[in-house]
Amino acid sequence: MTRSSLFRRDEAAGLAILALILFVVFPLMLDDFRLNLFGKYLTYAFVAIGLVLCWGAGGILSLGQGVFFGLGGYCMAMFLKLEASTPEATAIQSTPGIPDFMDWNQITALPLWWEPFHNFGFTLLAILAVPALFAFVIGFAMFRRRVGGVYFAIITQAIAAIATILIIGQQGYTGGVNGITDLRTLLGWDIRPDSAKVALYFVNAVLIFVCLFVAMAIRKSKFGRVLVAMRDAEDRVRFSGYDVASFKIFVFCVGAMMASIGGAMFTLQVGFMSPTIVGIVPSIEMVIFCAVGGRHSLLGAVYGALLVNWAKTTFSESFPELWLFGLGALFIAVVMAFPNGLAGLFDDYVKPRLAWPGRGRRARADNPQPAE
Amino acid sequence: MFSGYSMSELGAIFAMQGFAGLILFSVFVLMALGLAIIFGQMGVINMAHGEFMILGAYVTYLVSNLFAAYAPGLFGAYFFVAMILAFCASGLLGMAMEWAIIRHLYKRPLDTLLATWGLSLILQQTYRSVFGAREVGVTIPDWMMGSLPVTDLIEVPINGLFVMVLALAISAAVYIMMFRSGWGRQVRAVTQNRTMAGAVGIDTERTDRLTFGIGCGVAGIAGAAFTMIGSTGPTSGQAYIVDTFLVVVFGGAASLLGTIASAFSISQAQSILEFFLSGSMAKVITLLAVVGILMLRPQGLFAMKLRK
Numbered sequence: 001m002t003r004s005s006l007f008r009r010d011e012a013a014g015l016a017i018l019a020l021i022l023f024v025v026f027p028l029m030l031d032d033f034r035l036n037l038f039g040k041y042l043t044y045a046f047v048a049i050g051l052v053l054c055w056g057a058g059g060i061l062s063l064g065q066g067v068f069f070g071l072g073g074y075c076m077a078m079f080l081k082l083e084a085s086t087p088e089a090t091a092i093q094s095t096p097g098i099p100d101f102m103d104w105n106q107i108t109a110l111p112l113w114w115e116p117f118h119n120f121g122f123t124l125l126a127i128l129a130v131p132a133l134f135a136f137v138i139g140f141a142m143f144r145r146r147v148g149g150v151y152f153a154i155i156t157q158a159i160a161a162i163a164t165i166l167i168i169g170q171q172g173y174t175g176g177v178n179g180i181t182d183l184r185t186l187l188g189w190d191i192r193p194d195s196a197k198v199a200l201y202f203v204n205a206v207l208i209f210v211c212l213f214v215a216m217a218i219r220k221s222k223f224g225r226v227l228v229a230m231r232d233a234e235d236r237v238r239f240s241g242y243d244v245a246s247f248k249i250f251v252f253c254v255g256a257m258m259a260s261i262g263g264a265m266f267t268l269q270v271g272f273m274s275p276t277i278v279g280i281v282p283s284i285e286m287v288i289f290c291a292v293g294g295r296h297s298l299l300g301a302v303y304g305a306l307l308v309n310w311a312k313t314t315f316s317e318s319f320p321e322l323w324l325f326g327l328g329a330l331f332i333a334v335v336m337a338f339p340n341g342l343a344g345l346f347d348d349y350v351k352p353r354l355a356w357p358g359r360g361r362r363a364r365a366d367n368p369q370p371a372e
Numbered sequence: 373m374f375s376g377y378s379m380s381e382l383g384a385i386f387a388m389q390g391f392a393g394l395i396l397f398s399v400f401v402l403m404a405l406g407l408a409i410i411f412g413q414m415g416v417i418n419m420a421h422g423e424f425m426i427l428g429a430y431v432t433y434l435v436s437n438l439f440a441a442y443a444p445g446l447f448g449a450y451f452f453v454a455m456i457l458a459f460c461a462s463g464l465l466g467m468a469m470e471w472a473i474i475r476h477l478y479k480r481p482l483d484t485l486l487a488t489w490g491l492s493l494i495l496q497q498t499y500r501s502v503f504g505a506r507e508v509g510v511t512i513p514d515w516m517m518g519s520l521p522v523t524d525l526i527e528v529p530i531n532g533l534f535v536m537v538l539a540l541a542i543s544a545a546v547y548i549m550m551f552r553s554g555w556g557r558q559v560r561a562v563t564q565n566r567t568m569a570g571a572v573g574i575d576t577e578r579t580d581r582l583t584f585g586i587g588c589g590v591a592g593i594a595g596a597a598f599t600m601i602g603s604t605g606p607t608s609g610q611a612y613i614v615d616t617f618l619v620v621v622f623g624g625a626a627s628l629l630g631t632i633a634s635a636f637s638i639s640q641a642q643s644i645l646e647f648f649l650s651g652s653m654a655k656v657i658t659l660l661a662v663v664g665i666l667m668l669r670p671q672g673l674f675a676m677k678l679r680k
Contacts, residue, residue, distance in 0.1 A: 331490025
């Protein structure tokens with residue numbers, strides 16, 4: 001491998017195949033309704049990519065990714081809701097010009113912290129900055145005190161629980177359990193018709209590739225190497241003079257930002273945002289997307305998110321009783337039988353037969369077994 | 373906040389909310405005790421703990437129906453039978469799970485977390501298929517109904533009192549088992565140094581299985597007690613899992629006393645705040661305070677002094 005080449009050959013091939021599937025196969029094979037669904041699944045893939053960085057590379061398992069997903073989603077939903085709540089459109093309310101759910105909850109003026117979300121530039125900035133800041137605060141408090149592993153997982157899960165209770169409790173400011181619904185246009189562009197959903201699907205697919213490139217660059221850099229070293233032997237890295245906590249905080253923030261982008265795209269693609277997507281259960285399901293794809297594989301994360309969500313839709317449509325059994329079994333199987341997920345199966349059974357010239361051995365060396 | 377209440381009324385409010393807090397405290401303690409054994413001693417994250425508790429609740433429900441149908445004369449005593457059966461059912465299921473899943477994952481705590489979450493989903497769906505999605509309640513025996521008047525403003529419900537007594541009794545039993553019995557000594561030896569414990573002749577695998585089973589069994593008793601103050605649905609267990617883990621972590625994972633102290637402070641804070649704020653905000657503030665304190669003091673209230 002020469003230093004100048006951006007990707008190894010098998011990585012480039014993997015990316016090309018994914019691009020082929022996302023940009024050609026799906027749009028040709030699926031009708032608009034299904035394509036919209038796959039657009040929704042893709043928004044979860046952002047979270048899964050972030051989790052591969054945090055969990056697969058960094059060994060930090062966050063059970064609160066739904067919070068970051070929700071932060072991004074709510075930022076976007078607030079902007080869209082304000083755009084939909086013009087004084088003309090809301091003339092029948094007792095206070096025109098504020099979102100309808102505020103009016104229902106006897107709130108007569110727009111809260112101060114909603115005001116900046118009139119501005120699209122601020123909204124985009126907030127989608128990236130708010131979760132990063134939040135993740136920084138959590139990460140700073142926890143990693144500086146060398147809290148990690150299961151404690152970190154439990155605390156992030158508690159944060160997911162708090163976020164849900166808070167959103168549901170503050171109905172007047174957040175739309176409560178129904179969430180923020182009835183979103184119409186983005187800068188005048190109607191997001192509701194099928195054509196808009198298809199367009200958003202492609203935006204999602206492009207953004208997925210942007211995130212994949214960023215994540216690959218991070219993993220290839222020295223930073224990525226330190227991260228993996230830290231996961232496998234944290235003390236040795238610390239004694240070698242690295243500031244372990246800063247590395248962890250950074251990667252946790254990156255994961256949070258990716259989840260947030262996914263959340264914002266989710267709001268656009270699906271047309272609403274609600275606390276049911278923030279809580280404990282969806283947050284831990286996001287981990288399974290990543291685990292099924294393979295916790296060490298960025299491309300696997302995308303396939304994992306698509307596959308698990310597709311299975312969820314299919315099973316819930318035809319055998320709703322079976323889905324929870326299936327999901328539960330998946331959690332157990334992915335831990336006990338194939339801890340490296342689809343990517344691990346691919347590396348073990350498919351790759352050796354493909355016979356990349358001069359590959360094989362190195363591919364395995366790049367995918368070390370997790371040591372927890 | 374306090375305007376409009378006279379001093380005696382305020383006193384009564386605090387006493388009543390304090391007592392409501394004590395009931396919540398008893399539920400927390402019962403749930404957290406099992407977890408303190410499994411998580412605190414063994415270091416295993418059991419996300420299905422709530423489902424083991426609900427199993428106990430469903431067993432109680434079945435037993436109460438059986439007594440109502442076949443032995444109405446003994447109905448007053450069904451709860452004690454139910455409690456023992458709940459302990460056995462949850463304990464046996466726990467030991468089976470330890471054998472099937474958890475013993476393979478002792479070195480991978482995060483993976484245990486995911487696997488037990490999967491287990492909890494399967495159990496939930498099983499409950500839903502067997503007992504239906506609706507919540508079920510048991511008929512409380514007559515002697516547990518009603519309340520004791522303490523003063524003319526303060527009344528104490530008997531079922532709450534009973535749950536409290538039960539929580540105290542179970543805590544005492546767990547304490548004796550952990551710190552005064554041969555089994556407890558083995559458990560502590562295995563957790564502190566597995567290899568050495570094995571070398572001196574302790575069957576570590578058997579100890580693990582038994583410990584896990586007893587932890588789950590205590591959760592089953594918690595579930596049985598839970599039916600006395602609330603109804604049971606397939607997902608009731610999940611609603612408590614975060615609180616319970618926070619209670620155990622906040623108390624300092626390896627400390628039984630810490631678990632009880634943290635259950636006390638969390639439940640009291642929550643129930644007193646509940647009177648002045650909405651229920652959801654009380655919960656948010658309590659949980660935020662706990663998470664905040666844990667960020668500043670990750671080892672919890674009562675940390676065991678040990679060299680790392």
